Amino acid sequence: MWPNGRPPAPASTTSASTAQKTTTSAQNTKPAPSAAKSNVSGDGHSYRPYDQKKPARKNSMSSFNGSESSWAQSHTTTRTSPPxxxxxxxxxKDPDKIVISAVYLFMNQFSKTPASQLVSGVGTVTDGLILRITTEGLFIDDDVRGVPQREWDVKAWTLKSVETGEWKAKGLHVLRATMxxxxxKRYLFVVDEEESWKLSVGLQRLxxxxxxxxxxxxxxxxxxxRGTLEMLGWGL
Incomplete structure (x- = not known):
């Protein structure tokens, strides 16, 4: 019998040891590491130059060369003309601008082949090839490009004679100026029928x-x- 009641039983050595291990284990246990941040999360460390979207490739200018869509008026010259x-x-309708089809230069009166020529719409010459007849002489310009053809100037005082003829079947006129x-040396100008009235006006002025x-x-x-125009190939 126990006057003060039954004393508690002493804890077993095994239980105490187990509790101590549990406490120690709980103290040494660390939380599991969180998942690593994604390298594409958008922060400053995830930037890669090659992640940027590549700019759209521009079409090469050479792919437009020769097409009408590529033409634009030049800002550096007034001599560029559209197709x-x-x-x-x-x-x-300017009476001082005689639209001509061609002009030919023969070095002497016996020549059958021109030494030089300008033909409307051929090479760098546009269809704006014009003849001006003034009191000072005969002058050729490319009116579309605004280019005076100075090497074709014929001064009035150097002229011996001028002649005009017509080939009605072809609707062509020819003006021959002999130096x-x-x-x-002589120049031959080929003019269409609709421009022939300007020839008369110009020759009267000259x-x-x-x-x-x-x-x-x-x-x-x-x-x-007719023979002159056929010789120049206008009879075809």
Whole structure:
């Protein structure tokens, strides 16, 4: 019998040891590491230059060369002209601008082949090839490009004679200007029927000038006009 009640039983050595291990284990246990941040989370350390979207590749300018869509007026020169298909045929009602089809230079009166020529719409020459006849002479310009053809200038005082002829079947006129030199150098201008009235106006003006008073003006026979134009290939 126990006057003060039964004393508690002493804890077993095994239980105490187990509790101690449990406490120690709980103290040494660390929380599991969190998942590593994704390298594409968007923070400053995830940037890669090659992650950027590549800019769209521009079309090479060479892929447009030669097409009408590539034409743009030049900002550095006024002598650039658009393709004829974008502006329509050149025409003018200006009586001082005679639209010509071609001009030929023969070095002497016996030549059958021109030494030089300008043909409308061929090479760098546009369809705006014009002849101006003034009291000072005959002058050629490319009116579309605004380019004066200075090497084709014919001064009035150097002219010996001018002749005009017509090939009605083809609707063509020819103006022959012969120089006042020993070789008999001459220029031939081919003009369409609708521009022929301007020739008459220009020749009257030239004849009235003081620089061409000794110049002869005469007509050319129809057969000679036709033969001349056929020789130049206008009979095809």
């Amino acid at each position: 004829p298909s974008m502006r329509g045929p050149y025409t003018t 006042r030199d020993q070789e008999g 004849k009235k000038g003081t620089m061409a008073r000794s110049m002869g003006v005469s007509g050319m026979s129809a057969s000679e006009a």
